[in-house]
Amino acid sequence: MQNRWKTAVEFLASRVPARLKGIVRSRTPTPDRSVVPLPMEPGSDATATAESDPTLKGEFWAIAEPERRRDGKLTIGVKASARLETVDLVDMRVISEPKIFPNGETHWTQSGRPEDVVADFAPITVHGTLDSGRDVTLVDAMGTAILFDQTFRVGYVLDGAHVDGHDQRFSAVRFQLDDPGWWTNLEDGMTAEAGTVGSLSVLREGGLVWFVFEFTEPVTLRECDSSVVLPARTLANLATMLDFQIGPTQLRVDADGSSWITVLSKNRTPRPVKYGGSRPPEFLLRPAAVLTVERFAQWINVSAGMDGLPVVVANPPTNAAIETKALTMASVAEGLHRRLFDESKRFQTIKPAQRKIARKAAVAIGVMAFEKAGYSDLEEVRDVLTKALGHITEMPYRSRLEDLQQEAVSVVPEVTASFQEPTWAQLVVKTRNLLAHQLDGDKRTMLQKIDDMTLVAWSLPWVLRIVLLLRAGVEPTVIRNGLVNFSPFQYYQANIAAIQSKSQH
Incomplete structure (x- = not known):
């Protein structure tokens, strides 16, 4: 050196x-x-x-x-x-x-x-x-x-x-979430359990509002962010469609009242967020009306197994090609369904062991058919058929989309009401398969494909947002009233109708 x-x-x-x-x-x-x-x-x-x-x-x-x-x-x-x-x-x-x-x-x-x-x-x-x-x-x-x-x-x-x-573990984190004026509904000392993750409470201190989370088991710095702080921000963004800021954040090592350690990082304001009397003119749902300490706690518990996917719903890709937007949202939809819905399998009337026997029999018959046709590499045939039939009991992608759509339209029918032929689920499947698998035989023109990608990229965030708000415990009537009176949703409906009208002509 x-x-x-x-x-x-x-x-x-x-x-x-x-x-x-x-x-x-x-x-x-x-x-x-x-x-x-x-x-x-x-x-x-x-x-x-x-x-x-x-x-x-x-x-x-x-x-x-x-x-x-x-x-x-x-x-x-x-x-x-x-x-x-x-x-x-x-x-x-x-x-x-x-x-x-x-x-x-x-x-x-x-x-x-x-x-x-x-x-x-x-x-x-x-x-x-x-x-x-x-x-x-x-x-x-x-x-x-x-x-x-x-x-x-x-x-x-x-x-x-x-x-x-990285190796340090913390027993608690407390943080401020945007302007304290949003949280007029939260009183000092309010507490709610977040399942096995821990408990959330509210601390009012000098005009500021702290969200205090005590972990059941100590966690690392990154886990503090990914399991509590970022999910809380994501729920606020989902509910309001505003970009809430994370304010001052502090960690505590020991649960017996050790001193707080301040966390400073990119995109985290070190001082309290104050709007100074000027707030966004329109938002989806009013935070003070829907974001209670119980809902934040419920959401932290629900989001623990979702690997950050709700962040993409709250902030869909913007500065990207329409192909990227459509494929991203289509993939997020499948992941969220796997986390939120009962993973019911096909052929539920027979036991898993019986399903396994049936798969093996199907593979054996397939190998015999290839052998009869004169194909010599039967090991290759067996391997291909085993892999192909390995997921035969899994729910198909279209069924997952229909589950998501059914839950969303039960609250806001307008979200996919204008999709007729093909249906919304069929259109998403066709677009996802085109982008992910590049299958031959698609007779649509490039402009038609782009229109369909646009329909998918615009509709999926709304469908998934409704589903996630329901899982956070927001009442269906509150979600519906907020959406139908929200100008971005009204423009979404008008834009979807305009694209479909153009495609029909």
Whole structure:
């Protein structure tokens, strides 16, 4: 490493123009107005200092090498990942070096093999103590090097303690969800059970509303987000069709009242969200009317086994080709059906062992038929037939769609009422098969295919949204009244009718 640095310094001294040398020496970052100071304890005089300086200075070290401590600067952004700038924090295999081209232009290039670059960028946990005396833990810090300097993009900053990063488990999480004005219905101390996941309660503190979740069993940082915080936000987005923000978030290690550790990450506001009197003019369902602590708890329990699929329903793909939108939503529909509906099998009148015997008999007969036809590789035939018949008891995709449609139209018949021939389920199946399997023989023109993809991409989010709101415990009449009076849903109906009318002509 020292030889590489020496070579790089000599290279710069001999080849790099004086103007570039000055840039390299200064290394003074331009203040980023999108960054925010690390939250300080209420009443701390350090807040004013942090407000005037977008970077937080301190001493940092990789958790695997506590004796190797380096000075560094930590920058925390609202719309970008946090960033740590330091020198020689860890050994890196690759550094970026300047290359001067014949035309005088200078470009920075990475030396080393791709696997070395990937190894350097592998996430690590970094501990630090700021000049103010506060301890921080940087989780998922991924580094790159430019000459002597190392920069780490940080996934999470935990303010207030040194913990074990990925391996650390937490007993509780509390968070704010958008503007507290949405939650006029929630009173301090309200509590509800979320099945085997844990319990949810409400804490009102200084005009703020905290959702406090106590886990049945301690979980990791990522599990806190994926099992509680993000599902709560997703339910709010499903119910309102607004993009609710996650506000200040804190974790607690021990259940016996240990101190709270603040979590800072991209797309998580470090300060309470306040609309300042200006709120969105229209939303699907009023949060204070439908999002009770019981519904949030029920949803956290229901969504535990859905692997984040409801997020796609709450935020369908937008900046993508229509083929991507249609295929994505068609796949999400199948996954949600598997999680939400009874996985009833075909041939329920006979026992599983009998179904297995019948499959084997069917394979044997098929092999005999191929042998009689003169095909010689019977092992291949047996393998193909065994795989083909392996899912014969599974529900077909169309039946899954019909289950979803039936539940949705029982509440809002208008959601697929204009689909006649082919039916809504038939159209989704045909479109999914076209995109996923690229089957021959489809006689539709390209414009007709695009129209059908559009119908699928627009209708599935509405159908699935209704189903998910029902599973969260929202009353059917509330869902129906909200949708039929909601202008985006009315425009959806008008657009669907316009496309179908064009197709008929």
